[in-house]
Amino acid sequence: MGHENDQKSNRGAEKQRKWSKIILLARTVRKTLKRHREQTLWVRIAACLDYAAVDYFFIYFSVFITSQAFCLNILWNTRGLRSQLKDSVPVTGLCPQAGPYGVQDSLRRGFSSVKNELLPSHPLELSEKNFQLNQDKMNFNTLRNIQGLHAPLKLQMEYRAARQIQRLPFLPSSNLALDTLRGTDDTIGFEDILNDPVLSEVMGDPHIMTEYKLGVL
Amino acid sequence: TAVLGLKNADTPTGGFSFENTRRNAVLEANLSEKGYSAPNARKTGTTIAGLIFKDGVILGADTRATDDMVVADKNCMKIHYIAPKIYCCGAGVAADAEVTTQMMSSNVELHSLSTGRPPLVAMVTRQLKQMLFRYQGHIGSSLIVGGVDVNGPQLYSVYPHGSYDKLPFLTMGSGAASAVSVFEDRYKPNMELEEAKQLVRDAITAGIFCDLGSGSNVDLCVITEKTVDYLRGYDQPVQKGLREGTYRYKPGTTAVLTKTVTPLPLDVVDESVQVMDTE
Numbered sequence: 001m002g003h004e005n006d007q008k009s010n011r012g013a014e015k016q017r018k019w020s021k022i023i024l025l026a027r028t029v030r031k032t033l034k035r036h037r038e039q040t041l042w043v044r045i046a047a048c049l050d051y052a053a054v055d056y057f058f059i060y061f062s063v064f065i066t067s068q069a070f071c072l073n074i075l076w077n078t079r080g081l082r083s084q085l086k087d088s089v090p091v092t093g094l095c096p097q098a099g100p101y102g103v104q105d106s107l108r109r110g111f112s113s114v115k116n117e118l119l120p121s122h123p124l125e126l127s128e129k130n131f132q133l134n135q136d137k138m139n140f141n142t143l144r145n146i147q148g149l150h151a152p153l154k155l156q157m158e159y160r161a162a163r164q165i166q167r168l169p170f171l172p173s174s175n176l177a178l179d180t181l182r183g184t185d186d187t188i189g190f191e192d193i194l195n196d197p198v199l200s201e202v203m204g205d206p207h208i209m210t211e212y213k214l215g216v217l
Numbered sequence: 218t219a220v221l222g223l224k225n226a227d228t229p230t231g232g233f234s235f236e237n238t239r240r241n242a243v244l245e246a247n248l249s250e251k252g253y254s255a256p257n258a259r260k261t262g263t264t265i266a267g268l269i270f271k272d273g274v275i276l277g278a279d280t281r282a283t284d285d286m287v288v289a290d291k292n293c294m295k296i297h298y299i300a301p302k303i304y305c306c307g308a309g310v311a312a313d314a315e316v317t318t319q320m321m322s323s324n325v326e327l328h329s330l331s332t333g334r335p336p337l338v339a340m341v342t343r344q345l346k347q348m349l350f351r352y353q354g355h356i357g358s359s360l361i362v363g364g365v366d367v368n369g370p371q372l373y374s375v376y377p378h379g380s381y382d383k384l385p386f387l388t389m390g391s392g393a394a395s396a397v398s399v400f401e402d403r404y405k406p407n408m409e410l411e412e413a414k415q416l417v418r419d420a421i422t423a424g425i426f427c428d429l430g431s432g433s434n435v436d437l438c439v440i441t442e443k444t445v446d447y448l449r450g451y452d453q454p455v456q457k458g459l460r461e462g463t464y465r466y467k468p469g470t471t472a473v474l475t476k477t478v479t480p481l482p483l484d485v486v487d488e489s490v491q492v493m494d495t496e
Contacts, residue, residue, distance in 0.1 A: 124233070124352060190233060191232035195231045
């Protein structure tokens, strides 16, 4: 009887220790994920695995995956639309006022100053740059409020698939599938009349662009 | 760094390009120091008006386009086609009004092909106001949209920042105040066609005479459920005056005193023949 009780209590204590370890590990996983928020999925998994004890591998691996999925999709919107909004004019390369030859281009961009680099030059510049993204955000929010979370999730999956249908990196793509999904395939706006990328006079160097795309550069 | 710059360029999108705004700002600042000013966009300096009468809508406009204080076009068309039964008068910056109405016309055509129904005036107004609000008034076009659709005759005015009004009579442009005074005085609901045409003509004429930015002829567009009458040059209140006298001199007015003729002799210096290969 005592022996059974001892065994039970032993098992109970073991269970408690296991659970406390799991809870502690979940906490460290969360901290790691927060620190590596901007990295890709595999980097995050690798960082989390550093904390895993080899003997508890299976239990804790499943904890990693589920906690990652939970944190990523619901707690922090790391790949969501808000993180893609641009809140400043991007600085390309090391020399912000650089023209195509890498030297300061005073004729086109004026004298270089901190204000020039950070602030937009026209009140509409930022709102136009982010316009499509903001429209999508608004539409997805409305859809979520009306139909539930499943509707924007499914649509966003289709958007991601459609966005991957592109020609080679230095050629202009028609984005027909994306346009059809958005409903802009039967509207004409200024983005179709002015500065059509098909008619642009400059093109990136094909070799450099493909190497950059493939990650070889 | 040149390579990096090219590589980091985002995929080019269409639409407005703000590359030159900084340069333009610097140039304008430098010019204004010396007393010059950058050229302004040509405005229409207009009187446009619209009216709902018994059977439909009448739109009226003058025909002068101004470039600051100079008349740039004495006979321009300010009533633009949007759909078979929907027309739009444009005031403000001439290019903006023109391009906006053309884009609206294309969008309306695509939309009605997609829905399979004739377009509504409210649809045109909605697209216009959404577009103008998106650009926060930098597209300076004020428009009066009028037409007949399944809901009857409709008249809307859209302002450059994106607000709109739905009223039985409307005027816009620099001569709006003069024209609306005529409307306020004599408008009655459910007028007859001739009376309504006369009223719109009077309103535009008031704008032509009382406003410097409006002039030349009066154009009218009468839209009813059955027909559309585009009356270009319906009235010419301002005629060019006739000169009373002539200022030409009669031949023989000036007497010839002396006459000398000096022939210029030319000698042939060199002659060369080049044979063309015509095979």
